[in-house]
Amino acid sequence: MACGAAAPAGGNGGATDIGVSDTxxxxxxxxxxxxxxxxxxxxxxxxxxxxxxxxxxxxxxxxxxxxxxxxxxxxxxxxxxxxxxxxxxxxxxxxxxxxxxxxxxxxxxxxxxxxxPWVGSSGLYDQEFTSPWMYPTQIPGGSVGALIASHAVNVLKVKRIGVSQLRNGAGPSCTGKVKSTAEALGGTLVQVALNSDVETSLDSQVAALKNANVEAVLFCNDPVNTVKFIQAAQRTGWHPVFFGGFVAADDVPKAAGAYGKGMYGLTMFDFYxxxxxxxxxxxxxxxxxxxxxxxxxxxxxxxxxxxxxxxxxxxxxxxxxxxxxxxxxxxxxxxxxxxxLKLDFGNLKNAQPSGIILKADDALAWQIESKRFSPATAKSSISSSVQPEIVGDRGRARVAPARTF
Known part of the structure; x- marks a missing residue:
């Protein structure tokens, strides 16, 4: 018998389990x-x-x-x-x-x-999708990577891709799917520049991807480091295609500044x-x-x-x-x-992801750029990390367990 607001005539059973009372x-x-x-x-x-x-x-x-x-x-x-x-x-x-x-x-x-049980966790770690107790309400990092790579290669016709990646959380699986999806569509992940959750400067990461001659930078990164990367690129006058996976918030293109104009972003849910x-x-x-x-x-x-x-x-x-x-x-x-966003709680790990592409206009405001779509090649939402040529702070110890987005 389904519930309305009021208890049924015979009562609701009271303390039916831990954390449950009649009220x-x-x-x-x-x-x-x-x-x-x-x-x-x-x-x-x-x-x-x-x-x-x-x-x-x-x-x-x-x-x-x-x-x-x-x-x-x-x-x-x-x-x-x-x-x-x-x-x-x-x-x-x-x-x-x-x-x-x-x-x-x-x-x-x-x-x-x-x-x-845990319902509504943030979905930034693959372990959330493999635990029988956890049910995130956001698509996994691998799906984010597959979606942004699909649009970058299929629609924007990008061939040489660089990734700005957070070392932990959704970063590695996002990059993994960028690589596999781009390669399946005829693109190439040329280089990955790593960063930690708190960085004073991303100048070295910008230099590495610029020197690798990439056409686009895809961000498997948190919003703050995405903004820092774009600001650092602007200081050098380097303006490839910028494409964020975790950026669907009004403050991201605005904080990025002049080079935020024309940047792309993904939203998993309909644009707010x-x-x-x-x-x-x-x-x-x-x-x-x-x-x-x-x-x-x-x-x-x-x-x-x-x-x-x-x-x-x-x-x-x-x-x-x-x-x-x-x-x-x-x-x-x-x-x-x-x-x-349709959530399949019976099979979150392998559910078909979907998203909508946004683009920042001249006023640095997000506008809807695409209809909702699914990745061109991806089936599984979970992917392993990859080990392409990586630049960044190789010697810096991982903060374990470190922050993510």
Missing amino acids: TIKVGGTFFNGGFLDKYSQVSQNAASAYFNFINSQGGICGRKIAYSPCDTAGTADGTSGCLTKLAAQDKVFMMGPSLDFNLDIVQKTLDDYKL NSTSPGLTEYKKITEFYYPNTFHHFYEQAAYAGAAAIVAALKAMGPKVTRTDFLKQLKTMRAFDIGLG
């Missing part, structure tokens, strides 16, 4: 608020909170309201581990929900130990400034609770995660258990809250 379902989350990408993280947390608040304002689900408990990890491995353990063991949440955090490649054992019914509702809900919010693709992923949790809980009926929740979630094979 509440506890949901946790982890975010890296306060770090160098704080504006992306905090807004994503707000989007999930807004959706849960909206559902609670309508009466909840079978008489229960969502109690969402985000935990600030400070972007460290210890912070992520500590938050997850606290939420699971001390707060006893029913499940983990929308999150934008680093170090989600180290949480799988804890989730298994506590039999704890569009006016479809689903996008209109998403903006109405998030802006009601957070009037000065800053829309971007990370925020959309968190919002979609909250909506997926609510949809599964409503469909499964009043007897809420983790086992039955996961069974219900896996039946959602083309879930879309109205943001355009």
